[in-house]
Amino acid sequence: MGWDLPVESLSKWWALMSKTVRARAVEIIFALQNQRSNLDGLLAKHGKQVSDQDRKFLQSLCYGITRQWYHLSAIEAQLIDKPLKPRDLILGAIVRCGIYELGWMRSKEHAVVTEYVDATVVEGRPWARGLVNAVLRNFIRHRAELKMERHQAETLWNHPSWLIERIQSAWPERWEGILVENNAHPPMTLRVNQRLVSRETQIEKLRAQDIDCVPGSAPASIRLNEPSPVERLDGFNQGFLSVQDESSQWASIALAGTSGERILDACAAPGGKTTHLLELADLDLLALDISERRLTKITENLVRLGLRAQLKAADASQPDTWWDGIPFDGILLDAPCSATGVIRRHPDIRLMRSEAAIKSLLGMQRALIDALWEVLKDGGRLLYTTCSILPSENDEQIERFLGHHPDASLGVLNAGIPGIRTTHGIQQLPSHTGGDGFYYALLVKSGSSQPKVRA
Ligand SMILES: C[S@@+](CC[C@H](N)C(=O)[O-])C[C@H]1O[C@@H](n2cnc3c(N)ncnc32)[C@H](O)[C@@H]1O
The missing domain is CATH 3.30.70.1170 (Sun protein; domain 3)
Known part of the structure; x- marks a missing residue:
């Protein structure tokens, strides 16, 4: 069943691959293997260049492969003896797309094999074509056994082992249900x-x-x-x-802006919560985001909904660069996070995240909450929310914050928010009968320390 691959130059492959919808899928999967971009960004780029029908096919193929990533890797490892060298990984992407179609979609076998083999036609390299052909035909012959063999945790749950361990240790009695939900299709x-x-x-x-x-x-x-x-x-x-997912909708409700208030939405793009806040009350709202490109999404949403806000591209953790000195009545901090609560919606999160990345997110969250506290009025409230299910990004952040800020106390969260009451907030876990995984904690500032007002 094995091949030793003498692939030399990746760029030559790119140049010669035709732009059929399947070749586009291969490009997307190859980019994901290299963690070059996220799935939605890749689909948006390639989707512009194909028909509506092909776009749907491309989306379901690439989403499906991403959901089955670790299972597909294990199957490939059985069909190709030696692990592919980094420069040969394009072959892995081609084979992965073919195996997924043959094993999980109702595509016609002949069409699948022919088209992926055609996509690998490279002058002077006939062996590559032969490899793809042999692997796909081998899969067809042993499909049932190959799909059944799922002995490793990664293969069984389709998550990387470090993430399975993190979720197990955070939710020892619920981790299996969480992993099942992460692999399901969200409403x-x-x-x-x-x-x-x-x-x-x-x-x-x-x-x-x-x-x-x-x-x-x-x-x-x-x-x-x-x-x-x-x-x-x-x-x-x-x-x-x-x-907008229903768990995300609870965030703006939890902040509970009232008309006339000056509100900051600190990490606002693409504006799901900004627009919801404005639908709930007539606010004087400043929406910040570090990404200028993502801010345009907020503008599009405001225009479509007929709403108004002030927008600024800035780093919320550096108020000196954007704050006019007038404190806010309320702040929504929808912090950048591991997004481990929305894996079912963005299955590539399991590929893109790493323990090191989460560690650096923890530092960013700390910097944001500490800086934003300084621009909040006495008596004002700050809603800290994430789409993470990891306590280190949620209750543990609030625990640390309360320990360092004697002028901070916990506010009362809206009683209607479903989820698990934690020490400092509410945690929703992803559920097929509910929303995504989300965390909320409400902090209230007492009058013991004055917010810094610029002279
Ligand atoms: C979870 S998303 C926000 C989703 C948004 N609140 C919504 O409901 O549509 C996090 C956002 O934080 C932004 N961000 C990350 N670091 C930031 C920073 N230091 N200052 C401001 N925005 C930041 C990212 O660009 C991203 O758009």
């Missing part, structure tokens, strides 16, 4: 702009379009039983609807 959830339409009316409108949906846990949320292109949804273009 598509909408948020109704309740200023414009009630949730009940919007549900009726969607059902009239034969869209099967139910109310979600958050007051404005609607869960669709099947995903649908947004443009098809009655009310989307008029600004009645946004796409």
Whole structure:
């Protein structure tokens, strides 16, 4: 079953591969193997250049491969004797796409083998074509046994072992359920702009379009039983609807802005929570994000929904560079995090994250919360939220913060928020009957220390 591959130059492969939809899938999977970009970014780039039908196929193929990543690696290791050298990894991507189609999609075998073999035609390298052909045919012959063999934890759960261990140690009684949810398809959830339409009316409108949906846990949320292109949804273009997971919707509710308040949304892009805050109350809102490119997403959302906010591209942990000296009544800190609560939505998170990356995120979260505390009014509140399920990014951050800030105490979180009550906040775990994994803690500033106001 094994091959020793004399692949020499990757660039020659790129130049010669045709731009069929399957060749695009190979490029995407190759880029993921090299952790060069995230899956959504890659799909957006390649999706622009193909038909609607091909875009759907590309998305389901690449998402599917990412969900089965570790299982597919194990199968490949059995079909190719020697591990591929780094410069040969393009072959691994080709084979991976083919195996996934043959094992998990209803593609026609002949078409799959022919097209992936064709994609590997490189002048003067006939062996590469032969390799792909042999591996795919071998998989077809031994498909049932190869799919059954899942002895290692990584292969069984389709997560890297370090992450399985982190989740086991954080949630010793729930880790299996979390991993199952991470591998499932998440529901598509909408948020109704309740200023414009009630949730009940919007549900009726969607059902009239034969869209099967139910109310979600958050007051404005609607869960669709099947995903649908947004443009098809009655009310989307008029600004009645946004796409937002219900756990994420609870964050803006937990901050509870009231009209006229000066609110900071510190890590705001793409603006899911910014726009929700503005739907809930007439706020004087500043939305910051370190990424100028991502800020344009907020602008698009504000325009579609007919809302207003002040936007700034800045590092929220450096108030000297953006703060005008007027303290805020409320701050929403949706901190950059491991995103371990949204793996079901972004399956490539399991490939992109590492223990070292999480360590550096912890430092960033600390810097953000410490800096933002200085721009909060006495009596003001700061909602700390993440889409992480790791206590080190959640309760442990709040524990440390409270230990260093005698003027900080815990506020009362909205009683409707579902989830596990932790020492300092509420933790939601990803659930097929609910939302993504999310954490919320509300901090209130007492009058014992004055916020710094610039002279
Ligand atoms: C979890 S996402 C925010 C999602 C957003 N709140 C929403 O609901 O749509 C985190 C955001 O933080 C931004 N970010 C990371 N570090 C930052 C910093 N130091 N200052 C401001 N924004 C930052 C990232 O660019 C990213 O857009």
